[in-house]
Amino acid sequence: MANSILSFFLLVAVVTAIASPHMSLAHKPINGGGYLYPQFYDHSCPNALEIVKHIVAKAVAKDPRMAASLLRLHFHDCFVKGCDASILLDSTGSLVSEKISNPNRNSIRGFEVVDEIKYALEKECPHTVSCADILAIAARDSTILAGGPSWEVPLGRRDSKGASLSGSNNNIPAPNNTFQTILTKFKLQGLNIVDMVALSGSHTIGNSRCTSFRQRLYNQTGNGQPDYSLDQTFAAQLRGRCPRSGGDQNLFFLDHVSPFKFDNSYFKNLLAYKGLLSSDQILLTKSEQSMELVKTYAYNNDLFLHQFALSMVKMGNISPLTGPKGEIRKNCRKINTY
Numbered sequence: 333m334a335n336s337i338l339s340f341f342l343l344v345a346v347v348t349a350i351a352s353p354h355m356s357l358a359h360k361p362i363n364g365g366g367y368l369y370p371q372f373y374d375h376s377c378p379n380a381l382e383i384v385k386h387i388v389a390k391a392v393a394k395d396p397r398m399a400a401s402l403l404r405l406h407f408h409d410c411f412v413k414g415c416d417a418s419i420l421l422d423s424t425g426s427l428v429s430e431k432i433s434n435p436n437r438n439s440i441r442g443f444e445v446v447d448e449i450k451y452a453l454e455k456e457c458p459h460t461v462s463c464a465d466i467l468a469i470a471a472r473d474s475t476i477l478a479g480g481p482s483w484e485v486p487l488g489r490r491d492s493k494g495a496s497l498s499g500s501n502n503n504i505p506a507p508n509n510t511f512q513t514i515l516t517k518f519k520l521q522g523l524n525i526v527d528m529v530a531l532s533g534s535h536t537i538g539n540s541r542c543t544s545f546r547q548r549l550y551n552q553t554g555n556g557q558p559d560y561s562l563d564q565t566f567a568a569q570l571r572g573r574c575p576r577s578g579g580d581q582n583l584f585f586l587d588h589v590s591p592f593k594f595d596n597s598y599f600k601n602l603l604a605y606k607g608l609l610s611s612d613q614i615l616l617t618k619s620e621q622s623m624e625l626v627k628t629y630a631y632n633n634d635l636f637l638h639q640f641a642l643s644m645v646k647m648g649n650i651s652p653l654t655g656p657k658g659e660i661r662k663n664c665r666k667i668n669t670y
Contacts, residue, residue: 368486377457399474400538406471414651416492417463433500463664464489480594483641490658511618536598542574599630
């Protein structure tokens with residue numbers, strides 16, 4: 333049974349590989365309306381991509397963590413109301429920011445880098461490049477800087493005029509969600525189990541806080557026992573800096589083997605039962621389909637990188653605002669006022 337499932341997914345991967353990401357998804361109509369396509373700014377702001385690339389590279393050189401942070405911003409944006417830069421909005425008297433939601437509070441970062449990019453783009457070509465597109469481009473550039481794959485980013489998103497705190501609290505997969513809950517959250521966005529496992533591979537870079545995995549060390553199921561799907565030697569090391577109480581903000585590498593390199597060591601860690609988050613390790617332990625994908629990506633780095641690029645293009649197509657919908661914010665932190 334396992335071999336047949338593996339053969340099926342390998343076949344899917346090979347078939348998918350025939351088309352490049354931009355050929356398969358970039359020109360897909362959105363909600364029966366506008367299109368996203370990589371050449372969107374070729375005439376209106378031809379230097380846009382180079383400006384983003386330069387500022388992201390400068391930010392990552394100064395702080396290597398920023399690559400993962402900018403990639404995460406795009407994820408957390410797209411899973412709430414679509415890829416519309418709603419995550420960038422600050423709270424006002426009439427708007428509650430997604431920045432204070434449980435998945436984002438005290439952990440989401442990179443806003444100053446986006447501000448710098450937006451400022452430079454407004455000088456170059458005012459009122460042209462959306463904040464939502466900035467997030468999509470910055471996520472791609474961050475992945476490349478960490479040694480990951482490249483892809484053409486479909487462009488043409490516009491920015492939302494609102495945010496959704498409840499959407500941020502409910503739609504973004506959480507570290508302690510069950511496998512089925514996480515899969516359901518992906519499916520609600522039009523993403524499948526292949527996308528879920530490949531996109532989880534973004535945890536090959538970045539950090540997580542003690543508070544996000546403490547229950548695995550001390551009380552996984554509410555009976556006062558640790559999570560036995562976590563290598564116990566590794567668990568003992570983690571307990572050294574993640575006590576039962578206190579140290580909530582202490583940071584740990586999501587991939588302790590190559591924390592700043594975008595590769596398949598994340599999946600190799602799962603096979604060794606050294607995934608940091610419960611939501612990571614259950615990809616191996618709670619589903620035969622996802623288990624076979626984990627094994628496939630652990631043994632074939634090129635296949636993982638290829639599928640990650642495809643799934644990122646697909647994720648970037650989640651319900652974007654196009655045409656007359658939304659706006660092009662002048663300041664990514666607030667809605668335009670006229």
